[in-house]
Amino acid sequence: MFIPLLLFHSFLFIHAALGEIVCEHLPNEICAFSVSSSGKRCLLETMAKKGGKVEHECRTSGVVVEKMAEYIETDECIKACGVDRKAIGISSDTLLDPRVLNKLCSTACYHKCPNIIELYFNMAVGEGVFLPYLCEKQRSNPHRAMEELSSYGDAPSYASSPFSQESSRKLHPAFAPGPL
Numbered sequence: 001m002f003i004p005l006l007l008f009h010s011f012l013f014i015h016a017a018l019g020e021i022v023c024e025h026l027p028n029e030i031c032a033f034s035v036s037s038s039g040k041r042c043l044l045e046t047m048a049k050k051g052g053k054v055e056h057e058c059r060t061s062g063v064v065v066e067k068m069a070e071y072i073e074t075d076e077c078i079k080a081c082g083v084d085r086k087a088i089g090i091s092s093d094t095l096l097d098p099r100v101l102n103k104l105c106s107t108a109c110y111h112k113c114p115n116i117i118e119l120y121f122n123m124a125v126g127e128g129v130f131l132p133y134l135c136e137k138q139r140s141n142p143h144r145a146m147e148e149l150s151s152y153g154d155a156p157s158y159a160s161s162p163f164s165q166e167s168s169r170k171l172h173p174a175f176a177p178g179p180l
Helices: 002-018 075-081 092-097 096-103 114-126 131-140 140-151 165-172
Strands: 041-046 054-064
Touching: 075 092, 075 096, 075 114, 092 114, 096 114, 096 131, 114 131
Parallel strands: none
Antiparallel strands: 041 054
């Protein structure tokens, strides 16, 4: 009994000493929108405990972040982008909320919070929508942007958007998609 306990504490100490971010060791208050040392996103999940009690736990997702590791999102970006650290999981359905989309497309979020934008960029692509195009529509005609997004299948995809790869790099150079 003593040896396994000693090994467990040694494991925790080594991670802490090396400054590694392990999702399962993060407090729930900073879990969402963090990226582990292995480059995988952390997310808050609901876990059933003994006696039917439900608790939230920080878990490592299978989603790898290409250009970022060991990152805990700032409170400034959480506020600027209108996201919630207490959100359980993350869904592309949040893109349907005009308030969230407006905040994501704001200069304070879009150009200063690459971790959050990369996450929503990829979720939008999964729905067949190109986030820079959607943000441009949001700025020029918010009602049209919501109509296009809610139609999903009819929404302009990256391949059919009026933005070339070069113009998408100008819109957000750090996270413009690579060649298709």
